[in-house]
Amino acid sequence: MGNEYFQYNLRTARKREGLNQKELADALGLKNKQSISDWESGKSMPKTETLLKISKLLKVSLDWLMFGSFPQLEYENVVKEKEELYKKVQELSEQDAETIINPKVKRKDISKI
Numbered sequence: 001m002g003n004e005y006f007q008y009n010l011r012t013a014r015k016r017e018g019l020n021q022k023e024l025a026d027a028l029g030l031k032n033k034q035s036i037s038d039w040e041s042g043k044s045m046p047k048t049e050t051l052l053k054i055s056k057l058l059k060v061s062l063d064w065l066m067f068g069s070f071p072q073l074e075y076e077n078v079v080k081e082k083e084e085l086y087k088k089v090q091e092l093s094e095q096d097a098e099t100i101i102n103p104k105v106k107r108k109d110i111s112k113i
């Protein structure tokens with residue numbers, strides 16, 4: 001009944017996040033860990049709503065979770081690049097940030113990002 005990619009990827013992502021089955025069940029608002037065990041063993045599949053929650057909670061794409069077709073490493077690199085860009089934006093002076101946000105404002109000297 002289960003999807004082999006889902007079974008493996010759920011277990012892999014859960015362990016990567018350092019969660020046991022009970023912790024994941026609690027985070028998803030489930031009454032007990034049996035559902036997680038059933039999903040990981042292929043006995044059953046979660047509802048679509050729950051799949052979306054799992055994807056978000058475990059920081060993986062739904063595509064990767066279900067089919068393994070979105071490389072997790074690529075996803076993690078995108079997240080890492082986003083975090084690095086955010087840090088760079090936080091370090092900008094107000095004037096540099098304004099110049100980037102509103103390019104019509106002309107300025108001769110823009111600091112390097």
